[in-house]
Amino acid sequence: MKTVTFKIDGRVCTTKKGKNLIEAAKQNGVFIPTLCHFKNRNPLGTCRICSIKLNGRSIAGCTIQVDEGMDFEVNSTEMLDARKAILEMMFVEGNHFCPSCEKSGDCAMQNLGYEMGIRYTRFPHLFVDRLVDARPERIVVNQNRCIRCKRCVEEVKTKDGYTVFNATNRGNETVIGIDYKQEAKLSEVEAERAMEICPTGSILVKGKSVAKPFGQRKYDYGQLGETIPFNKTKINHTNGNKKIVATTSLAGCFGCHMSLLDVDLGLLDLLEVIEFNKSPITDIKKFSKHCDIGLIEGGCCNTDNIEVLRAFRKNCDILVSVGECAIWGGLPANRNTIPLEECLKEAYLNSMTSEDNETCIPNHEDIPKILNKVYPNHEIVKIDYHIPGCPPNANHIWSVVKNILFDEEFSIAYPEFKYD
């Protein structure tokens, strides 16, 4: 086959004529993210995460066969941002609770989240209630995680050639449906392959979903158990004035606070340059000083959370949302797809341990009211920085804080950023 010359971001590259752009770029050392694209197959062009520009016009990279003279724009600010936005759209459109997802660590979508450096989503989460369909023989389809990439539609066929999955409905209601009759024909191996090709945790095989231990999952960086020493560079600027830090846990699990303490002895070094004010760490309940920085764990699920958060905004120069719950609701937002009434009744009236007419939904002027859903902090007050993670790594948190307070330069290693 003929060799052709083309350009990526101004750089001259070569490949075989007709080669798929994704592979051709890879050969030339340029990474273009993909999700629906499947090597050597007809391009699906559904997810659009591979969007690039060809001769000035935007198009899905995976649908292009490279030809002489083509001029691609891949890593311009505009296209980098557009691709990131698409991944963010996927996160807000579905309900992705990675900590409770069987595919975590094996998930192509999650991995792209890391690769593309997603800290928070610019878009509001939609929290649409979606079906988890366990009726099929071997497979469970969890619509909460499906990105409608259609890989399963194209790739999963029965031996006698019938499709098993197909898109149903239209527009915002489009979902992937499964044909129970055809699914029953799949062998265990074929079903596992379906799980394998799904780039998210939407297709699971019953009894097979948490097969691999941590450290051996597809996108694990290295063995588990490696600890990264705390970055101990001394800070020598303080001229006696310590910076003041406040922390709180709203609708969170205190996991992020545990992580704060995870620097172990490093905390002693820190205390030479910072001082805690209002925080569970000091047990100071009310602000006694104006603070330089406030670290917020957890989002807002009740009226008290909102009050506390607003007090933090008032008393701190800089506010940081620490962890997923603070950033978009996180695990507590599991309830966001369910009406509040159902949640409260399930918790207080109809639960296994509640007896008929013996329990009621707590309600007193002294206890805060529950909000209709869990809100991310940036929907209540202005948030200056987001530190992702569930929980974020201790080094990550303190590196960011030191950077903000002391302009200390930092870089975080991949395992510090990757937290699943």
Added chain:
Amino acid sequence: MERTHLLNLLWNQQNAQGFISQSAITEIAKLLKISTIEVEGVITFYHFFHQKPTGKYIIYLNNSIISEFKGFREVKTTFEKETGCVFGKYDNNPLFSLFETSCIGLSDQEPAALINFYPFTDLTPEKVISIIKDLKNNIPIKTIADNPKSKIQYIPEDDKTVFFKDYTPGNSINKLKENNADSILKTIADVNLKGRGGAFFPTALKWQACKKNSAKTKYIICNADEGEPGTFKDKILLMEFPDLVIEGMIIAAFVVGAKEGIIYLRAEYKYLLPKLKETIHNFYNNNYLGDKILGINNFTFNLKIQLGAGAYVCGEETALIESLEGKRGEPRIRKYFPTDVGYLGKPTIVNNVETFANAARIIELGADYFKNIGTEKSKGTKLISVSGDVAKPGIYEIEWGMTVKELLQLCQATAPNYVQITGPSGECINETEFNRKICNEDLTCGGAIMVFNKFRGIIKILENFTKFFRSESCGVCTPCRAGNQILFEKIKKLKKGLCTSTDLQEIKDWGNIMKLTSRCGLGKTASNTFSTATEKFSDYFKFKILSENENQNVEFDMESAIQDFDSIIKDNHH
């Protein structure tokens, strides 16, 4: 059986049973040798197919913005009250089922509804009461349906009109005898005819590309899906001059060497079928269709009609082709042009109704006729459907180059403030732009102009459009499927009065991402009106947004956030 029959098989079931039952699905799947989920995928894609039983009369009430401003709410409630049914619910009423539907091409006679696909126009609560009474009394629906004909409000001088000129069937294709493919292409190129479906692709180039392909089998498809809200100009051609449209298709077939043609007619225009079928029948009788047309050796062309089933996106040419192939109407990726790989993988020409009619006129009248009509680059005339706050809604055949202002005067617009060009996927303009000329060099217009006066809420207009795109997106690609939902969140926020200038900026930025990355024209244009409206009507939006909060609190609607809790407590303590 071929998959291409699927749409018709489903229509047969839908018409015979009022819905498509599980057993019918299994039956059809078996017949086509496909899995049932494939059949369900198709059924659920189209608005007019139902999987649950419906009543004897299915009522589709149009919910376009024009309808909304002309009394949609009252009409809707009256329908519910009189029938005892609820819109969008399958409530097992033997007589009636009620659904809302996107624009049905009757914007000049809104509110309008289709009942068993018969048109009912200019609805009022009183009229609805009498319709329902008649239907309950078994009065044949045919006898009470309205005439959906649009008023032709304006035609240019005799030597300038293109479409509404005297017409004798056969005049145009008779010219084929003294012409060859190249001379026809040249004539069409001389007039610089551009597609009237909204994309304005040069027709001669498209035909040329298809002609060049050496494949034996080729197809000519007429796009009569006219789904862009506010547009009803193709309908008038199909009603008044179906012959002209068909002649255009025959000319295209002659040029590229196609033997098969299909008119893809939107189901909303089902009432046009009898006349269309009759016309085709006459064409066959006159040897204008069939074998050896007009005695020209080797010139064979057969024509049939395919009814759509309710999906705006099927107007997109590759989605239309997918639909014809019996699939979900999902636009194809842009790897090939239909002129090379189209219907059933064969070279295919898809043109708009008006394009074909115009091509036929060009061949009939000759290129010279068009020389002095229109502007430098846009020759001839354009059919425009005018609706909204005007005294004379209807069809206007305007010479290219007419200003918006002139048109607004012709249609007697009252205090026009916001004018939507081409429909939701087009653009909006404000007063300062009324001097712009409607033509390819300045303000392109696909065929609809919706006029809104000073008293119409712009957020309401944008809400209607965003909802439209949210549900009419085919759902195949992320930016359009998710993007339209996300933009709708901004609409909700705007309505609550919680937006700041940051939100307006985000609407623009996010809209741009959809434009950059969507797979087809629907997603690429969906955000356009919303983003530009915030700028063009900045005075209006100034009053709709809050200034940035100085103590860095974000605007938050505490009241509605605790409303649920308060009412639960109230309900559970009494």
